[in-house]
Amino acid sequence: MTAEPDDSPMPLDPQALARLRELDPDGRQGVLMRVMTAFDTSLARMIAQLDAEGDGGNAGVVAGIAHTLKSSSASVGALALSRVCAEVEAKLRSGDATDLRHDIDRLVVAAEAAQRSVAAILRP
Amino acid sequence: MSVVHARADEGLPEQPEVLLVDDDEVNLLLTALALRERGFRITEASSGELALKLLRQRSFDLVVLDAMMPGLDGFDTCRTLRRMPGFENMPVLMLTGLDDDASITKAYNAGATDFFVKATQWSLLEGRLRYLLRASRTRIELERSRAELTRAQDLARMGSFQSRRQLGFQLAPEALRVFGFGPLDAVSMRSLLRMVPAEARRKLSDDLHKALRHMSPVTTDVPAVLLDGRERIIHVEAEPEFNEHGRASAYRGIVQDVTERRQAEDEIRRLANFDSLTGLPNRRQLILRAERALEHAKRLQHQFALLLIDLDRFKVINDTLGHGAGDELLLQVGRRLVACVRHSDLVLDGSVESAGARSHRALEAVGRLGGDEFVALLPEVGGDPDAERVAQRVLEELREPFLVSGQECFVTASVGVAIYPRDGSSVVDLLRNADVAMYSVKNQGKNASAVYNPMLAGQGREKLELETALHKAIEREELVLHYQPQIDVQAGRVAKVEALMRWQRQGRLVPPGEFIPLAEDTGLIAPMSQWALREAARQARVWKDAFGFDDAIAVNMPSRLFERTDLVEQIHEYATQSGVPHRMIHLEITEDSLMKDLQAVIPSLHRLKDIGVEISIDDFGMGYSSLSYLSQLPISELKIDRSFVRELDLASKSTAVVTAIIALARALGLRVVAEGVETDRQLRVLERLGCTMMQGFKFSRALPAAELQRWIVQNEALLSGRADDSGVPRLVNG
Numbered sequence: 001m002t003a004e005p006d007d008s009p010m011p012l013d014p015q016a017l018a019r020l021r022e023l024d025p026d027g028r029q030g031v032l033m034r035v036m037t038a039f040d041t042s043l044a045r046m047i048a049q050l051d052a053e054g055d056g057g058n059a060g061v062v063a064g065i066a067h068t069l070k071s072s073s074a075s076v077g078a079l080a081l082s083r084v085c086a087e088v089e090a091k092l093r094s095g096d097a098t099d100l101r102h103d104i105d106r107l108v109v110a111a112e113a114a115q116r117s118v119a120a121i122l123r124p
Numbered sequence: 125m126s127v128v129h130a131r132a133d134e135g136l137p138e139q140p141e142v143l144l145v146d147d148d149e150v151n152l153l154l155t156a157l158a159l160r161e162r163g164f165r166i167t168e169a170s171s172g173e174l175a176l177k178l179l180r181q182r183s184f185d186l187v188v189l190d191a192m193m194p195g196l197d198g199f200d201t202c203r204t205l206r207r208m209p210g211f212e213n214m215p216v217l218m219l220t221g222l223d224d225d226a227s228i229t230k231a232y233n234a235g236a237t238d239f240f241v242k243a244t245q246w247s248l249l250e251g252r253l254r255y256l257l258r259a260s261r262t263r264i265e266l267e268r269s270r271a272e273l274t275r276a277q278d279l280a281r282m283g284s285f286q287s288r289r290q291l292g293f294q295l296a297p298e299a300l301r302v303f304g305f306g307p308l309d310a311v312s313m314r315s316l317l318r319m320v321p322a323e324a325r326r327k328l329s330d331d332l333h334k335a336l337r338h339m340s341p342v343t344t345d346v347p348a349v350l351l352d353g354r355e356r357i358i359h360v361e362a363e364p365e366f367n368e369h370g371r372a373s374a375y376r377g378i379v380q381d382v383t384e385r386r387q388a389e390d391e392i393r394r395l396a397n398f399d400s401l402t403g404l405p406n407r408r409q410l411i412l413r414a415e416r417a418l419e420h421a422k423r424l425q426h427q428f429a430l431l432l433i434d435l436d437r438f439k440v441i442n443d444t445l446g447h448g449a450g451d452e453l454l455l456q457v458g459r460r461l462v463a464c465v466r467h468s469d470l471v472l473d474g475s476v477e478s479a480g481a482r483s484h485r486a487l488e489a490v491g492r493l494g495g496d497e498f499v500a501l502l503p504e505v506g507g508d509p510d511a512e513r514v515a516q517r518v519l520e521e522l523r524e525p526f527l528v529s530g531q532e533c534f535v536t537a538s539v540g541v542a543i544y545p546r547d548g549s550s551v552v553d554l555l556r557n558a559d560v561a562m563y564s565v566k567n568q569g570k571n572a573s574a575v576y577n578p579m580l581a582g583q584g585r586e587k588l589e590l591e592t593a594l595h596k597a598i599e600r601e602e603l604v605l606h607y608q609p610q611i612d613v614q615a616g617r618v619a620k621v622e623a624l625m626r627w628q629r630q631g632r633l634v635p636p637g638e639f640i641p642l643a644e645d646t647g648l649i650a651p652m653s654q655w656a657l658r659e660a661a662r663q664a665r666v667w668k669d670a671f672g673f674d675d676a677i678a679v680n681m682p683s684r685l686f687e688r689t690d691l692v693e694q695i696h697e698y699a700t701q702s703g704v705p706h707r708m709i710h711l712e713i714t715e716d717s718l719m720k721d722l723q724a725v726i727p728s729l730h731r732l733k734d735i736g737v738e739i740s741i742d743d744f745g746m747g748y749s750s751l752s753y754l755s756q757l758p759i760s761e762l763k764i765d766r767s768f769v770r771e772l773d774l775a776s777k778s779t780a781v782v783t784a785i786i787a788l789a790r791a792l793g794l795r796v797v798a799e800g801v802e803t804d805r806q807l808r809v810l811e812r813l814g815c816t817m818m819q820g821f822k823f824s825r826a827l828p829a830a831e832l833q834r835w836i837v838q839n840e841a842l843l844s845g846r847a848d849d850s851g852v853p854r855l856v857n858g
Contacts, residue, residue: 019244023157031157038149067192067221071242072150 009116016077033122039076040118042069047111050104057100063092066107078114085110137185139165140257145175145201146190146219151242155188158246164253172196176204179211186256187216189236191227199234206235213263215256274298281381285362287313288374295379302358302381304350319348339364339372345382356383401451402458405491410499413487414551417503420484421544429511430551431500432540432558433461433518436570438496441533449529454496456528457535460521461490464514465500499555508543508575515539515573538565539573547576587642593629594639594648598655602628605659606826607677609836610797613807614816618836620710622678622819623660624826625652649682656680658698661709663829665702671837678710678740683717686725695737706736712763714742722753733758740797745785755792762789764815766800772809779809786815 017032024031046065053062070085088103142164146152149170156166167184169175173196175187187205191198198218205211218231218239231239237259240252274297277283283299297307303319305311317325324347335342342362349355362377397409405413414430421428435457442450468486487503500518505511518539525532540562548554561576574580597603605623612619627634643649660677667673685691699706711732718725718741729739740761745768768782782798789796798810801820810818824835 016244020154023154023161029157035150035153038153042148042150064192064194068148071221072148075150075154075244 009120010080010113012117012121013077013079016075016079020076035076036118036122039072039078040115040122042072043111043115043118047108047115050108050111053104054101057104059092059097059100062100062104062107063089066092069107069111073114076118078117081110081114137257139163140185140253141165141167141183142253143167143169143175143178143184143187145169145172145188145193145198147171147193147195148190151190154244155246155249158244159250159253162246162250164250172198172201172204175201176208179205179208185215186253186260187214188240188253189216189218190242191218191220191224191231191239198236199230202231202234202236213260215260217252217256282378283380284376284378286365286374286376287362299379302379303348304352304354316348319350320346321349335362342375342377345386356381357386358382399492402455402492404458404462404498405489407491407493410489410491410493410501411551413489413491413503414501414554417484417487417501418544418551418554420487420503424484426504427507427543427545429502429505429514429541429543430554430558431502431511431515431518431573432493432542432555432562433498433500433537434540434562434566435496436536436538436566438535441528441535445529445531445533449531453526453528453533453535454492456526457522458490458492458498461498461500461518464517464521465490465502499558505543508541511541511543512573512575515541519571519573536571538562538570540565541573541575543575590639591642591646594627594642594646597627597629598651603652603655604628604828605656605663606828607663607832608819608826609824609832610678610817610819611823612817613811617840618675619817620676620678621832622680622712622826623656623663624680625656626826644682647684650685650688653679653681653685654694657695657709658701661695661698661702661704664704664708666829667833668704668708670833673836674708676708676710676738678712680742681711681713683713683721683725686713686728687721689728691728692731692735692737695732696735707738710738710740710760712740712742715744719753726757729758733760740795743799745781754788759794761795761797763797763799763819766820769798769800769806769810769820770802772806773803779813782810782815783813786813790814 020032020035021027023029046069049065050062066085066089070082070089073079073081073085084106088107091103092100140163142159144152144156144159144166146155146168147170152168152170156168159166167178169178172189172193175189176196178184179187189198189201193201196204202216202218205214205216215237216235218227218234218236219242220227220231220239221242224241228239237256238252240249243249277296277298278301281302283296283302285293285295285299287293293313295303295305295311300307300309300311303311303316317328320328328344328346331342331344334340341364342360344360346358346360347355348358359380359382360377361380362375364372365374365376367373397406397412398404399406417428420426438450438453441453466485466488467490468488470486484503488501490498490500492498500514502511502514519537522535522537525534540558540560542548542554542558542561544554547557557576560580561574564580565572565574568574604626606626607621607623609618610620610622611617625636625640627636627639640649643652656679660679664673664677688694695706695709699709713725732739738760739758740763741759742763743765744762745765762785764782764785768785772779772782786796795817796815797817797819798806798815799819801807801810801818801822803822806820807818807822810816824832827835
């Protein structure tokens with residue numbers, strides 16, 4: 001939580017990165033870059049979708065986005081985002097749709113933070 | 125480890141085709157990468173809709189489905205997939221989130237094969253995929269083998285059934301088919317039992333109750349009449365099934381239609397034990413029964429009898445009426461013989477145990493040993509009279525004529541009786557001695573019976589030994605020819621030489637009277653005569669070279685050799701081999717045997733005459749020659765039987781016969797030779813009657829070749845020189 005307002009990018013989890021590198025030990029397939037690019041694209045789309053929900057949004061759609069981002073962010077090591085996604089998804093799935101605006105904001109903030117972390121790898 | 129792994133994956137595709145479905149491109153990318161790395165071929169789909177489309181286009185070994193997807197989610201995709209034909213058993217792995225119990229249940233309800241919690245531990249995922257592939261393969265194989273089993277059971281007319289306390293009695297479709305029902309028919313145990321004939325049903329019920337009480341297995345063959353009336357034999361095998369408490373909870377088993385097998389077994393048993401022509405017990409079955417009878421007789425200390433029944437003159441009937449008629453006769457004889465005993469059709473097999481002390485009565489039978497030989501087995505007799513009574517009944521039964529091929533014919537039999545234990549302690553001994561007794565009947569004029577006694581055996585054995593020895597006489601070169609000269613007293617020279625067979629056995633000469641009849645009985649006379657022909661031709665050549673011998677050697681031939689179409693060729697061959705002309709071989713055939721087979725012999729006589737081989741008729745005057753035939757036969761010579769010559773000394777009647785024969789010969793243009801000339805008186809009478817060719821002890825007995833050569837050389841001068849006052853040459857006796 002203390003890191004959230006900070007502008008400097010939060011580094012991705014080194015263990016997750018190591019697992020990604022294992023998939024392509026000599027880097028010939030450019031796995032890391034392909035995964036990061038895919039994640040980056042995915043983030044941009046999700047943020048746009050979340051923004052579109054805004055006030056009076058659909059809790060189901062938001063939970064779906066949280067679900068998707070939860071596992072992909074875990075995979076690439078964006079653990080903070082993954083955690084926020086899990087919390088929001090769990091809250092919404094339990095039927096608690098109060099203050100959806102706040103949930104959306106939490107997700108967007110965390111997603112944008114992850115975007116910056118990814119950018120640090122894609123465009124160092 | 126790797127070896128075990130490889131074996132576990134045997135039969136699996138080397139690179140399994142996996143359809144990977146996930147809406148999140150990051151996960152899709154990562155999972156695909158990880159699985160490719162581990163040897164899978166991955167096709168990616170970013171939605172359920174796309175996945176279904178791909179599945180319709182090409183085949184996959186396995187589908188990995190993300191559960192949560194926008195649009196058609198994993199559960200719906202799976203449900204749709206399962207409804208598509210051919211995808212009922214496709215392995216589907218559902219990827220769910222952590223701690224998502226609801227999804228797990230939902231996944232199974234949607235028809236997923238298994239679920240997997242999304243994670244980046246790829247080796248776990250790999251392991252799960254391989255496990256699913258193996259399970260799927262096992263399932264396919266199981267289904268295939270179940271199909272094969274069904275097919276095999278169908279072919280074997282076999283099916284399974286079970287009987288459970290709660291579920292009752294159930295037949296598998298294949299088992300229903302065994303009983304002629306359709307696969308959907310409901311069939312109760314009771315309705316099946318109703319197909320079993322009453323008596324067998326009672327026994328079956330007893331057996332089943334007993335088995336149920338002791339919880340023991342059931343194995344039995346049951347006759348059944350199916351609803352369509354077909355009679356079948358059903359083999360039933362069942363075993364109790366025990367639950368975990370060791371209590372029998374069910375019976376499981378199979379039923380099989382074994383009708384054909386049973387029929388085949390029965391047929392084999394029949395063929396092995398019964399004669400196919402008469403349907404009577406055959407040699408094997410007779411010997412089995414006789415052995416059983418012998419055991420009984422030994423144990424209970426009583427006697428039993430074997431009657432060997434051999435038809436007289438059966439060969440004649442076979443030869444004149446044909447084999448079909450012969451078979452028909454044997455069949456009828458078999459029927460009549462059966463009527464002479466308390467014949468039982470029981471089949472005795474090594475495996476079947478007779479029951480009860482008096483069951484040996486059931487062994488009583490008439491059987492056929494082969495050819496025209498039958499045996500009656502009387503398992504218990506009080507003594508000879510019992511057996512002889514049956515033998516008389518047999519002879520009596522055969523007295524009525526048989527109607528064969530529309531012709532009445534009469535058959536008699538010779539019966540030999542052997543009784544246990546007096547006449548033998550084994551079946552083989554008893555049969556042999558019955559045979560000896562039977563032969564004694566044959567020798568004494570047939571159509572009678574005789575009980576064995578040891579005196580008969582002596583004769584039989586001697587004859588058998590002689591026969592065996594005679595068989596080997598040719599190859600051991602024990603046969604020799606002796607030669608007796610035939611003198612032309614008028615011309616004063618040797619006209620011809622007759623070859624006479626001798627057998628040198630163990631340093632002693634066996635008289636022809638002892639072995640020639642035996643040779644004729646056994647057929648050995650044929651090879652012996654052929655040998656004599658070759659030997660005579662060889663000897664003619666030896667003499668020709670030694671002292672210019674240029675006359676003929678006469679060889680005695682049985683009529684059966686004249687029946688051989690190659691006799692002429694053989695004589696030609698022997699003569700050519702030795703380098704002598706055909707005319708140096710003459711053949712003698714007795715009047716008896718010539719007349720017996722006249723029609724068969726005539727063609728050979730003509731051909732022989734054509735090549736220059738002369739024929740003389742031996743022992744003439746004893747037979748019943750038809751004079752009209754005699755005039756047409758291509759013969760050259762008649763030999764007056766020695767019995768007439770012997771009596772020339774005494775009886776005037778003989779003189780009349782000899783006179784007649786000489787006159788006949790002259791009229792037919794034949795030479796005439798007198799045999800057995802021993803005295804001066806005989807010689808003079810014959811000469812006076814006009815017979816100048818003579819043979820006998822008066823001149824020389826039959827001599828070995830070398831001695832005869834000496835005899836001829838010594839007597840040549842005398843023979844060709846002056847006769848004394850009486851006109852009779854003085855000869856040096858051989």
